[in-house]
Structures are given as structure tokens and as C-alpha cells.
Amino acid sequence: MSQDHLRLAFIGCGSIARRHVVAMKDLVDRGRGGFQVVALCDANLDSAETLAIAVKEQLGGTPTVYASYEEMLSTEKLDGVDICLPHGLHHTVAIACMEAGVDVLCEKPIGVSVRAGRLMEQAAERTGRILSIAVPHRRQPGQRVAHWALNESGLMGSPLTFFHHYTRPPETRDPNQPLPPRVVWRRNRLMSGGGMTLDSGFHYCDSIRYLLGDVDKVYAEMRELQSGYPVPVSERPEDTIYVTFTFKSGLVGAWNWSVAAPGEPRASVVFYGSEGSLEDTTPSRFRIFHLFERRPEQNESGQLVRQDGSILQMHELEALYREQLDEAQSELLFPGGSTDGFAIEIWEFLELLRGNRTQPEVDAAEGIRSLALGDAIYESAFTGDVVRVDDILSGARRTFQESIDEHWGL
Template sequence: MTAVRVAVIGCGSIAKHRHLIEYDLQPGVEITAVCDIVEERAKAAAEKYGATAYTDYETLLKEEEVDAVSVCLPNYLHAPVSIAALEAGCHVLCEKPMATSREEAQQMIDAANKNEKKLMIAHNQRFVPSHQKARELIEQGEIGKIYSFRTAFGHGGPEGWSVDGKDSWFFQKEKAFIGAMGDLGVHKADLMRYLLGEEFTEVAGFVESSAKEGSDVDDNAVCILKSASGVVGTLAASWAYSAKEDNSTVIYGEKATLRLEDDPNFSLVAQYVSGEVVKYELGGIQTNDAGGQTTSKVIHHFITSITENTTPPIDGEDGKKSLEVILNALESAETKRICG
């Protein structure tokens, strides 16, 4: 079988530390082209991976014969560039949040369907071993009826991760659209939909911009979510956890409580009402911290969906539903009403 030819559009930190590395490790993949408006970044990536460098994505899509594209750009460009790539006949892996509105998300879905191409959204939390094991236990009825949960994703902010530091587009509303909620909160919205196996019908959001000077996007938020079956819980997303990253989830059930990424030594701890405690060592969660996990498995699943002609595990419809949770939280914060 011929190699899957890939182009990575956007050569910032997420491309450098995730997409390019993982494509390079994936058998049967050839990184054909890279693109960034900062020419030095594009050239550096092209030299490292033996690709052709571009500074304009439209030129890349016109001149290169590629099978798949990773969109690793500021949030406001996710939809237009994804749609352009789909229209050019490419499968698309788009970073989260997939779009800045429901309308944009639907346009991406429609473009994928019209051109019969794969559209996957890079929600990597589903592939964390502790999260997959927790879903397995829930599906097997190990914890019984689920009553509540709390989930959080917070760190000191994207300035420590973004290639542009404090000048990053993450802090610019016209480019980012949303801040910590789009960077981190949407990951947890997707994770809880995955774990519970149902949708959230009511959302209340409390959203603040208080931790980052000179920024006009949210940097600290707490949401209350209610699922279709009546499971209620909280979701926190923050760029104000300056001392230590928190990427934990706790699920409270009839028979047991599951603690995911909440213990420093065990990635999953199941505490049963009988008093039994089961501790799982399943490997660490992916993190931006030095020395952390670097393989998200997103690229593997994306390429597999192409080579085996299967539906990506997080397709456009899934991405839109997770985005809608965050959009409802923002609307709730603005209107002071519960949204859904």
C-alpha cells in the first residue's frame, strides 16, 4: 500500500510536539508538506521531516498532492482551513475546539460529507488509558448508577507552552474566540460525554477573565452540567493553576467512586462501598510538562480511519457536540441563565 501523504498546516507548539512527531512515528505515513506564516518555522519543520515548506495554505493545497491535512492553527482559522482542505479532497484532522460557532462546525461536517472525506477532531483525552478503563468499568456496571462527577483541567496558562509565549494568539479574542474554555474545557466536555455515554442537556457557566493581564478571553471557569439521565457535575477549566497542573476527574456512583488522574501514583483508583480499593497503574496522562507523555494516539486513530475506511473515533458530529457544551456555558455566563 502506498504511503498516506500528509500536510501539517501551522507549525507552532501543538504541531511540533504532537502532530509532526506522531506522524513521523506512524508507519505508512509520509510528511509531504508543512505550512506556517512564519517562514522560519515552516523551513525548520520541512528540513527536519524532509517536507516542502509553504507560507500560504492555499498554495500548498493547490500545488501538493496530499491525502490528509492536520490543521494546527489559531481557533478562528480551524473552520475555513479545514473546509478548504476538505474541498481540495483531503481528509482532515483539526485541533480543538473545532470551530468558533455551531454554524462553522456544521459547515465543516457538511464539507466532509459532500467530499466523502474523513473529519476528525483532536480530542486526545479519550485515548488516555485511565479514561478508557473507567469507561469500561462504567459500561460493565461496576460502579452502578452514576450520580455525579467533577472534572478539571487547569495549568499556568499557554504562555508556557505556546511558541509565542505571552504574545500568543491564545490571549487575543479575535483569533482565539475563547480562552481556557476552548483550550482546556472542551477537552473535558468531550471526555465526560465519552465516559457517561450521553449528552448534556443543561449547562450553567461561571466564566471570568481575571488571571491574565492584557487578555480579553476567559481564563478561569466553572460549569455545572446536567446530563439527559440526570447526572449532575462540575467542569473547571483554568489558566490560573500556576503551581501544578490538574487534569483529574472523579465519578461518584452507586457502587463505587472512580478517581482518574487524581492520585500521584495510580492513574485510576476505584473505591467501592464495600471498602475494597482497587488501584490501577496504567501509565501517565499526556501532559505539556517536560518529560511527560508525548504520544496522544490521535494520529494513529486518524490514519487508521483513512487506511481502513472507518469512521474516526471523534468525528465532526462528536466535535460539534463537545463544542456546544462550551458554547452553552459561555451563553449561560452572559445571560445568567441555564442553557442547553
């Protein structure tokens, strides 16, 4: 492998793959290049051709386009593959890549179910290949700062509880227009592994574990309100959920949201420590999922209020956080000064390929734990029981996942 020119490919060339190319350009602009996107694969060749144009314009070079990943793997000499596929395809394709000797960066969630994730984990162990799960939000400054504020800064005492609440009215859509393909597969539980709780919600599950540690048990209710009356979730994807988490530390927190609550929108996302509170006030449609989100066009916002009444705005908190990082830590966390979580996760993958790092921050085991938290929420909503996350991890409870596993032969 030439360390200067890592040969990369995408499998799946839809919306998030386009965002990854933007992130790669951010790295190149910061002098963090040394890679080439040499091949693209998508079952829809138009999507692959469109991404090829973006790669050429933003990164240079003309990648070869494939409709079949098997053909791409047998033709190309690749160092790493970036998998940006619907969830039900992650395990089959990631395992094929690793068995072909190619390292894998796989979009979240790791797989369509815990069993799918376990097969990927076993393949990584068997082949000795890298398997890194693409999780941008915990890598952005907002969550790094929140993690420090809650756990290390001493500014808030020790973590106590949280109340996260968000409601917005349903989006209106022309019923005569067909749903775009990226929405169609997300509404099919067998392909997506779940609804919003497991899709955008995977980010929340990963973040809350990153910020506060592992969850012991959950109690959840889910509803579908869009149809105009509260339907308990069975065949229709949820648009409204109510969750109580009990963490292994004993801390209890609440995550309640609806994307189909008519009338006035409301949001309140607050963490409490024994000596103060930390609020996320970033004005984003996805704030309940993407905690302390930073976008290129917009910094995250929020404030820490201490019991003595003193207030630190998010940018002041970030300055304090950054002050205590040395140069090496800053470069590791924010390579070349990047604050784009997508660029940072891709840079970590490149550094793993070069042997400059040994362990992905979100490896298979970590990805499975965040997935299991999402699945515990469904298990509780479907059975009415309080569910232990360890029972989802061990496979002792799988009422919700069983039909998904059966569909994929897992």
C-alpha cells in the first residue's frame, strides 16, 4: 500500500456519500490528503455517475464506475471502502469487502440488527481488517465540549439527569408525488432495521452513551400520530416516542419527541449536573438527534448555567476546553483544525489505514452497543416491558429484531 495514495472506493453513492466527498475536500484543503477515490459502486448507475462528477470536481481524478460491488472488488486494487448503503445491506457488503482484504468505513448504524453487527465484528476479527463505524456527531467540537463539561471540567459537579424534549408539526407532502427512494427504504423496517429511533436516533443513542456511559434499562412507548390519532406502533414507522433511560451509573434521563405534533413547535434539551445545567440551543430541525450539532454554515450554541448564577456561553466553554488540550491532542481530535465530524471520521479511517492509529473510536463492539440501545427502545415499545440493554446484546430478548433477522437469514 502506498501511504501517499490510499486507494478508496464508495459503495452506495446517494445522499451521504455526496456529503463524504465534501468532507474529503475539507481534508484536502487542510493539507490532510494522501488519498484518491478510484472507484464508485451503486446499483443505480446514474447515482454513481453523479458522484463521479462531484469527485472529479472536488477531489480530482475520474473514478471507475460499477453497478456491482463484487465486480468492483475483483477488478480494483483497493485499500479502503466507504460503505454508504441502506442498513440491510451493510453486513453482506462489509463482510465481502473485509474478506477481499479491504478495510471498511461503514455508515451508521453498524447493521440492520445486533446479529448482523456481530457477523461484521466476527469478520473483522477473522480477517484482521479494520471496521470503523462512521459516527460524526460525537467527533464534533460541541459534543467533545459537552463530554468535557459534564465529566471532566468540574464546572457542573457530577452528571445528575437530563430532560430532552422536542416537538414539531408534521411535514406536508404532495400525496400525488412518489416518495424518493431514500425515504422508501427507510420506511421498510426490514431494510432499515427500524424507524427514526434507529436512523437519526442512532446518533442520539451513540451520543448519549458517549456523554454519560452505558444504559442499563429502558422503558419506552411509541406512537404514530401523523394519521390524526395515536396509533401504537406495529407496522407503521413511529413519529413520536417517550423513553426513560436508567444508566448503569444509576442516572435517569428522559428522551421524548414527536415530528408529528400539530401546532406550535417546542424544544428543550438540557443536561443537569449536581452544580449546574448545560443546554443545547442549536436551532436545527434535527437537534433532538444531533446533540450540539455543528454544521459548516452554523456553529452549535448553548449555555452552561452554574448554581451561583454564572453563565458560560458555548463558545466560552469551547475556549476553556481547547485551552487544556495540547497540540498533539488538538491535531488528533480536530485534524488540521477541522470541526466537520464527517471529515474527522474519514481522517481517522485514513490514519488507521496508514498504521498511524490502531483502534477506531467507534469499532464494531462500540457500534453494536449503540445499536442495541436503539433496539432496546423498540423492544420495550413492542412488548410493554422494561428492557435491559444487556439482554438485547446477548440476544436473550429479540421480539422486535426476530422478523428482521429472519428476513436476512441471520
